Amino acid sequence: MATRVSLPVIVVFSRIPRLGVGKRRLARTVGDRAAWRLSRIMLSGLLREMRRLRGVVRHLAVTPDHHARLAAPGFIRTGQGRGDLGARMLRVFRRHPRRPVIIIGSDIPGITAADLRSALRRLRGAQAVFGPATDGGYWLIGLAGRRPAAPFRDVRWSSPHALADTLRNFPRHRVALLRPLTDLDDADSFGVHARPAASRAIRQAPARRIS
Numbered sequence: 001m002a003t004r005v006s007l008p009v010i011v012v013f014s015r016i017p018r019l020g021v022g023k024r025r026l027a028r029t030v031g032d033r034a035a036w037r038l039s040r041i042m043l044s045g046l047l048r049e050m051r052r053l054r055g056v057v058r059h060l061a062v063t064p065d066h067h068a069r070l071a072a073p074g075f076i077r078t079g080q081g082r083g084d085l086g087a088r089m090l091r092v093f094r095r096h097p098r099r100p101v102i103i104i105g106s107d108i109p110g111i112t113a114a115d116l117r118s119a120l121r122r123l124r125g126a127q128a129v130f131g132p133a134t135d136g137g138y139w140l141i142g143l144a145g146r147r148p149a150a151p152f153r154d155v156r157w158s159s160p161h162a163l164a165d166t167l168r169n170f171p172r173h174r175v176a177l178l179r180p181l182t183d184l185d186d187a188d189s190f191g192v193h194a195r196p197a198a199s200r201a202i203r204q205a206p207a208r209r210i211s
Contacts, residue, residue, distance in 0.1 A: 007055060007056055008056050008057070008100040009096050009100070009101045010053070010059070010102045011102065012059070013089070014063075015039075016064065047074075049113045052113040057076065058075045060077050062078075064079070065080065086152030086155055086157065090151065090152055093143055097145070098145055100120065100142060100144050101143055104131070104140045105140075107139075108139040108182070115140075118178060123142050123143075125174070126173075126175060127147070127173040129142040129177070131177075131178040132180040133182065133183045134180050134182045135183055138162065141166070
């Protein structure tokens with residue numbers, strides 16, 4: 001039987017939703033309050049999906065770091081620390097050098113427990129797994145025990161080149177890809193992926209505790 005210290009680790013990277021902070025491109029179209037509520041809904045939904053998984057250790061890595069004490073039952077809560085996205089993710093992977101680690105973002109409304117199970121299965125035969133985003137980035141990265149020393153060297157973050165740049169750092173590794181999903185962070189992606197009913201709910205829903 002696997003012990004806790006040998007179980008795969010799945011880490012959610014999230015910016016804690018705060019009114020007027022984050023989702024600025026989306027907020028310019030739908031307003032600060034709607035963008036804030038959308039962020040809360042997406043994060044809560046992702047944590048709910050992750051609680052359906054068994055045989056994993058669940059982490060929530062947040063920024064700003066002082067929000068690491070927010071309520072998230074079933075998750076080990078930590079701050080992301082300093083540095084760009086690559087530096088912060090690399091710190092997580094180095095913290096767990098000998099077991100599979102998956103990091104996922106919280107801006108993808110379509111992530112399901114089945115996607116995460118698929119990523120775990122792919123890591124049994126591959127050394128890296130990526131969930132491509134339609135904007136050229138990626139919504140998930142998972143690494144097994146054998147990893148490049150600098151997996152995020154020269155990656156142009158927040159650009160259409162982020163996934164391609166990262167893959168160049170894996171020239172001798174077996175890499176698997178999951179289904180592509182859309183990062184919901186601007187008016188175009190909101191219009192495509194949020195149904196009118198969901199749009200109304202985001203605007204009208206009362207603020208809820210993230211859990």
